[in-house]
Amino acid sequence: MRMTTHVGLTGRALGAHRMILCGERDDHILSSLRKVAQNWGGDFEAVYERNWQKAIEQFEGLKVHLTMYGLPVKEVIGDIRARVARDDLLIVVGSEKVPGRIYGLVDYNVSISSQPHSEVSSLAIFLDRLHEGRELDLQFAGAKRRIVPMARGKRVEMSGRPNETPGE
């Protein structure tokens, strides 16, 4: 599965409501994410916007860019959490080549360690810190599948309609 799909899945699992995919359009990524949301519940949506700059500029709320060059998360997460209590939050993550002007378009450039790792791990730790761990207890309404945690093995409860149409 593509890295960008993992970004979307991580966002959804940890409480994001929407992913805006920018740059090159990839309908496979969007449909994978929509399928997960249909099966596992919640209100997450994945949308496409070719122009990343427009997506950032038009967003009304707090804008945070995750980058290894930014300020350490522990120094800014308190301020960000306070603002997110009032405002919507846009988190910007990119792959290795992020255009330099992103740094000036956001309210915070935040680093999750100043070592190279991954936009997926940065997003995960940022959301975990932002929500102080409570996001791991999120319930996803309308789920067709639900996992029952176990010490060993797999248990999935299927609660879909018996005659549901595939892909619906």
Add this chain to the structure above:
Amino acid sequence: MRMTTHVGLTGRALGAHRMILCGERDDHILSSLRKVAQNWGGDFEAVYERNWQKAIEQFEGLKVHLTMYGLPVKEVIGDIRARVARDDLLIVVGSEKVPGRIYGLVDYNVSISSQPHSEVSSLAIFLDRLHEGRELDLQFAGAKRRIVPMARGKRVEMSGRPNETPGE
């Protein structure tokens, strides 16, 4: 960059000393990880072992498998942290298709939420919780490159020489 490379980078950035790549050999992944370790310091190494079962069985210490089907991290992280104070730790992550017998070969199957997301995000949150956030302050000995955190823009010190690039 491949997902497996991001797993290795995330492990290294958050305090792991070694990655054992199992299954299909991919020298590009191993060399990417070694190059990062050379440039950014520390003692991380990336090695290959074809037989994943052997890698798990021969490891002496605590073995934790990260899986969406496992017990919630908050329920077990205290016990794991106490054991890691005495023992080495092996963290097993797989891609979508993990052989069922892994569940019986490890001491703990641990979930980072019971939602589908990513082995990269699971590893990141697990290590962040395990080290209680202290891993983000790790210093990497012998680094050729070091980032100076900034509110905007990028600053990388190359073996002591500052090399600043404006973010815009």
